[in-house]
Amino acid sequence: LLFLSETGGKDRRSGLILTIPLCLEQTSMDELSVTLDYLLSIPSEKCKARGFTVIVDGRKSQWNVVKTVVLMLQNVVPAEVSLVCVVKPDEFWDKKVTHFCFWKEKDRLGFEVILVSANKLTRYIEPCQLTEDFGGTLTYDHMDWLNKRLVFEKFTKESTCLLDELALINNGSDKGTQQERERSIDLNFLPSVDPETVLQTGHELLSELQQRRFNGSDGGVSWSPMDDELLAQPQVMKLLDSLREQYTRYQEVCRQRSKRTQLEEIQQKVMQVVNWLEGPGSEQLRTQWGIGDSIRASQALQQKHEEIESQHSEWFAVYVELNQQIAALLNAGDEEDLVELKALQQQLSDVCYRQASQLEFRQNLLQAALEFHSVAQDLSQQLDGLLGMLCVDVAPADGASIQQTLKLLEEKLKSVDLGLQGLREKGQSLLDQISNQASWAYGKDVTIENKENVDHIQGVMEDMQLRKQRCEDMVDVRRLKMLQMVQLFKCEEDAAQAVEWLSELLDALLKTHIRLGDDAQETKVLLEKHRKFVDVAQSTYDYGRQLLQATVVLCQSLRCTSRSSGDTLPRLNRVWKQFTVTSEERVHRLETAVAFHSTAEKVLQECPDQPEAFNEMDQFDEIEAVGKSLLDRLTVPVVYPDGSEQYFGSPSDMASAAEHIREKMKLVSLKKQQLRQPEATTPES
Numbered sequence: 248l249l250f251l252s253e254t255g256g257k258d259r260r261s262g263l264i265l266t267i268p269l270c271l272e273q274t275s276m277d278e279l280s281v282t283l284d285y286l287l288s289i290p291s292e293k294c295k296a297r298g299f300t301v302i303v304d305g306r307k308s309q310w311n312v313v314k315t316v317v318l319m320l321q322n323v324v325p326a327e328v329s330l331v332c333v334v335k336p337d338e339f340w341d342k343k344v345t346h347f348c349f350w351k352e353k354d355r356l357g358f359e360v361i362l363v364s365a366n367k368l369t370r371y372i373e374p375c376q377l378t379e380d381f382g383g384t385l386t387y388d389h390m391d392w393l394n395k396r397l398v399f400e401k402f403t404k405e406s407t408c409l410l411d412e413l414a415l416i417n418n419g420s421d422k423g424t425q426q427e428r429e430r431s432i433d434l435n436f437l438p439s440v441d442p443e444t445v446l447q448t449g450h451e452l453l454s455e456l457q458q459r460r461f462n463g464s465d466g467g468v469s470w471s472p473m474d475d476e477l478l479a480q481p482q483v484m485k486l487l488d489s490l491r492e493q494y495t496r497y498q499e500v501c502r503q504r505s506k507r508t509q510l511e512e513i514q515q516k517v518m519q520v521v522n523w524l525e526g527p528g529s530e531q532l533r534t535q536w537g538i539g540d541s542i543r544a545s546q547a548l549q550q551k552h553e554e555i556e557s558q559h560s561e562w563f564a565v566y567v568e569l570n571q572q573i574a575a576l577l578n579a580g581d582e583e584d585l586v587e588l589k590a591l592q593q594q595l596s597d598v599c600y601r602q603a604s605q606l607e608f609r610q611n612l613l614q615a616a617l618e619f620h621s622v623a624q625d626l627s628q629q630l631d632g633l634l635g636m637l638c639v640d641v642a643p644a645d646g647a648s649i650q651q652t653l654k655l656l657e658e659k660l661k662s663v664d665l666g667l668q669g670l671r672e673k674g675q676s677l678l679d680q681i682s683n684q685a686s687w688a689y690g691k692d693v694t695i696e697n698k699e700n701v702d703h704i705q706g707v708m709e710d711m712q713l714r715k716q717r718c719e720d721m722v723d724v725r726r727l728k729m730l731q732m733v734q735l736f737k738c739e740e741d742a743a744q745a746v747e748w749l750s751e752l753l754d755a756l757l758k759t760h761i762r763l764g765d766d767a768q769e770t771k772v773l774l775e776k777h778r779k780f781v782d783v784a785q786s787t788y789d790y791g792r793q794l795l796q797a798t799v800v801l802c803q804s805l806r807c808t809s810r811s812s813g814d815t816l817p818r819l820n821r822v823w824k825q826f827t828v829t830s831e832e833r834v835h836r837l838e839t840a841v842a843f844h845s846t847a848e849k850v851l852q853e854c855p856d857q858p859e860a861f862n863e864m865d866q867f868d869e870i871e872a873v874g875k876s877l878l879d880r881l882t883v884p885v886v887y888p889d890g891s892e893q894y895f896g897s898p899s900d901m902a903s904a905a906e907h908i909r910e911k912m913k914l915v916s917l918k919k920q921q922l923r924q925p926e927a928t929t930p931e932s
Contacts, residue, residue, distance in 0.1 A: 258300040258372050262329060263290060265301045266378075267316060269308030276319060283323045298329035300372065302381070306336040306365065317360055328358040332371060334381070335362050398452055399479050405445050406486040412438045413493035417500055442494045449487045456480050510576070510584065516569055517595050520562050524602045528562070531555045532605050538616035538677070538700050542624055545617040552613055556606055566599045612680050619673040623707050626666035630714045633659045637721045649736065653729045660722050667715050674708050728805065735801040738794045742815045745791030746822055752784045753826045757885075760833055761896035763877075763904050767844035774837040781830050788826075791819045825887050832885050833895070839880065843873045843908070847915050867919040874912040881905050 258264055265286065267279075287295070301320060305313040313333055320328055363371070368381050377383020416438075456479060535552065539545035573592045577585065636656065681700050760777065764770030795816050847870050881901050884892035895901065 258330065258376070260297060260300075260329065262298040262300055263294055264372065264376065265299045266304065267301060268304040269312055269316065276315060279316065280319060280323055283320075287323075287327065295327050299327050301328055301331045302368070302372075303331060303333045304380070305333055320358070330371065331358055331360040332368060333360060333362050334365050334368065337364075395452075395455065398448070399483070402445070402448050402452055403482065403486065405440050406449060406490055409438055409440055409442060409445055410486070410489055410493055413442070413490075413497045417493060417496040438497075442490065442497065446487065446490055446494065449483055449490065453480065453483045453487065456483065506576070506584070509572070510587070513569055513572055513576075514591060516565060517591050520565055520569065520595060521598045523562055524559075524598050528555075528559055528602055529605075531558075532602075532609060535609060536697075536700075538612065538681075538703070539620065540703055542617065542620045545613060545620050549610075549613045549617065552606075552609055556610070559602065559606060563599060563603065566595060569595060608680075608683075612677075615673070615677045615680055619670070619677050619704065619707075622666065622670045622673050623711065626663065626670055626711055627714075629659065629663050629666055630711070630718055633663060633718050634714075634721070637718065637725055649729050649733050653726065653733075656722060656725065656729075660719065663715055663718065667711055670708060670711055674704050677704055731801055731805055735798060735805065738798045738801065739815065742791050742794035742798065742819070745787050745794065746815060746819045748787045749784060749791065749819065749822045749826060752780070752787065753822060753829060756780070756826065756829050756833065757893055757895055759896075761900045761904065763836060763840040763908070764844065765907065767841055767848055770837055770840045770844055774834070774841060777830070777833055777837060784823075784826055784830070788819065788823045791815075795819065821889070825893075828887055829885050829893070836877065836880055836895075839873060839877045840908075843870065843877055844911070846870045846873065847911050850915055851918055867915060870915050871912060874908055874915075877908055878905050881908075 303313055303316055317331055317333065320331060361371070365381050368377060369383070372381075372383075374383045376385055378385050378387045532555070535548070535555070537544075537548060539548050570592065573588050573595075577588050577592075633656075636659065678701060681697055681704075760780070762773060764773050846866060850866055850870060881895075881904060884894045886892050
C-alpha cells in the first residue's frame with residue numbers, strides 16, 4: 248500500500264519523495280498512519296529537515312479517500328511535508344470541488360496540494376527522479392527494497408538483543424571476586440540466537456548494501472543509494488563492530504568457562520582416582536600380606552593379586568588420560584592455573600606411582616615366594632627319592648653294579664646339596680624382601696604378618712636341612728656298606744682267581760715239569776726250580792686262603808652269605824691237595840733221579856785199576872735197583888685223594904725220559920762187566 252522510494256528519488260529541493268499508492272479496495276487509515284510513522288522514522292533528521300514531496304496516486308481510488316489521506320498527512324507529518332502531488336485519473340472528479348477544497352484548506356494544512364496528471368508530474372519533479380509508473384526513468388524494485396528492509400529490521404532486532412545478552416554474560420564474567428564470577432558462570436546463561444549466524448547475516452546485508460552503491464542502473468546511468476540505505480550502512484557496521492567486540496569477549500568467557508569446567512572435571516576425576524587408590528585400593532593391599540605355604544597357595548595369592556592389579560589398571564588408565572589432559576592445559580594454560588594444575592598433577596603422580604610401586608613389590612614378593620616353594624618342593628622330591636633309594640636293601644649281582652649304584656647315590660647327594668644351596672639363596676632373598684614391607688605399610692604394624700612369613704621360610708629351610716642331614720648319615724652308612732660289598736666281591740673274585748692260578752700251576756706241573764735231567768747237576772737244578780715253583784704255588788694258596796678269610800669277615804659284617812665263597816674254599820683246598828700230591832711225586836722222582844745220576848756218574852768215572860772199585864761192586868746193584876724203581880715210577884700215575892689219576896706229560900715224553908735212564912743203566916752195566924773181566928782172568932794165569 249505504501250512504500251518509500253528506494254531508488255533515491257528526490258524533488259528539486261533535494262527532499263525525499265514519498266509515494267502513496269491508493270487502490271479501489273477500502274483503505275485502512277489506521278494501517279496507513281502506522282505505515283507512515285514507520286517510513287518517516289527511517290530517514291535521518293537531516294533528511295527530514297529538507298522536507299518531503301508526497302505523491303498520492305489516486306488514479307485507482309475515490310476522491311473522498313484521497314481527501315482523507317491528504318488530511319491525514321496534516322496530522323501525521325505536517326512539518327515534514329512541503330508538497331503533495333495528487334495524481335488524478337483520466338476521468339477525474341469534479342474539478343471545481345476538488346480544486347476548491349484543496350485551495351481552501353491550504354493555510355490550514357500547512358503544505359501545498361496540487362492535482363496533476365501522471366504525464367504532467369515532471370513539471371514538479373525531474374523525470375530521472377520518477378519511476379516508470381509516473382513517466383520517469385528511475386529504476387525501482389519495491390519487493391527488493393522490502394526484502395532488504397525486512398532483513399535489516401531482523402538483523403537490527405536480533406543483534407540488539409544479542410548485544411544485550413552478551414553484555415550481560417560478559418559483564419557477569421568481569422566481576423571482581425572469583426566467587427562472583429563462578430556464580431555468574433554457574434548460571435550457564437547462553438544467547439538466545441547463534442552469534443555466528445547473526446554476524447553472517449550482518450555481513451551479507453552490509454555486503455549487499457555496499458554492492459548497490461557501486462552498481463549502475465540498467466540504462467548505464469549511475470545512481471546514489473537511498474538515504475535509508477546510507478543510514479543503514481553505518482548502523483549495520485556499528486552493530487557488527489559491537490557484535491564482534493562482544494562476541495570476542497563472549498568467546499573468551501566461554502573459553503574461560505570451558506577451561507574452568509574442564510579444570511573442575513579434572514580435579515574431580517583426580518580426587519576420584521586418589522580417593523580410590525588411597526582408600527579401597529590401599530585396603531586391598533593391606534589385607535594381602537601372606538606368601539603361602541606351598542606352590543598352590545602362592546599361585547592362588549598371585550591370582551588374587553592379578554585381580555587387584557586388574558582393578559588398579561582401570562584407574563591407572565584414568566590417570567594416564569588425566570595426565571595428558573593436565574599436560575595439555577599446562578602447555579596452553581594461564582599463569583593463574585599453572586600452580587593448581589601442577590599441584591594436581593604432582594598429587595596424582597605421587598599417589599599413582601606409590602600404588603604402582605606397592606603392586607610391583609607385592610608381585611615380586613609373590614613371585615619370589617613361588618620360586619622358593621618350587622625349589623623347596625623339588626628339593627623335597629629329591630630327598631624323598633634319595634631316602635627311598637636308601638631304604639631299599641642293596642642286592643647287587645657284582646661289584647660293577649655296586650659301583651654304579653654308589654655313583655648314582657653320590658650324584659643324588661650332590662644334587663640335594665645344590666638344591667639346598669639354591670633353597671637358602673631363594674629363602675634369604677625372600678626374607679630380605681619381607682623385611683622391606685614395613686617401608687610402605689601406611690603405618691600398619693606388619694610385625695605379626697612378617698613373623699609368620701619369616702617363621703615359615705626359616706622352618707622350611709631348617710626342615711630341609713634336617714632331612715638332608717639324615718640322608719647324609721644314611722648315605723654314609725650305605726656308602727660304607729657298599730664299599731664293604733665291593734671289597735667282598737673283590738675278595739671273592741680274587742679268591743676265585745687264586746684257585747684258577749693254582750689250577751694253572753698244577754696243570755703246568757703235570758704237563759711241562761716232566762724232565763728228570765741228563766745228569767746229577769741238571770737234576771739238582773730242576774729240583775731247585777721245582778722248590779721255587781712250589782713256593783709260588785704256596786703263596787698263591789695262602790693268598791686265596793687270606794681272601795676267603797676276609798670274605799668270611801665281610802659277610803659277617805654285612806650279615807649276608809656269599810654265593811661264591813661257599814664253593815671257592817673247597818675248590819681251593821682240592822686243587823691245593825692235588826698240587827701237593829703232584830709236587831711230592833715230582834720231588835720224589837727228582838730226588839730219585841739225583842741219586843741215580845750221582846751214583847751212576849761216580850761209578851762210571853772210577854778207573855778199573857783202582858782196588859776200591861772192586862770193593863764197590865755192590866753199588867752196581869743199587870744203581871740198577873734205583874734205575875728200575877725210577878723207570879717203574881715213570882709209568883705210575885699220580886693218584887689224588889679223591890681217587891682220580893693224572894700222568895706227568897704225554898706218553899712220548901715219559902718214553903723219552905725212560906729211554907735216557909735206560910741208556911744210563913746200560914753204561915753202568917757195561918762198566919760193571921768191564922770191572923768183572925780182570926777178576927776172571929787172574930785165576931787162569
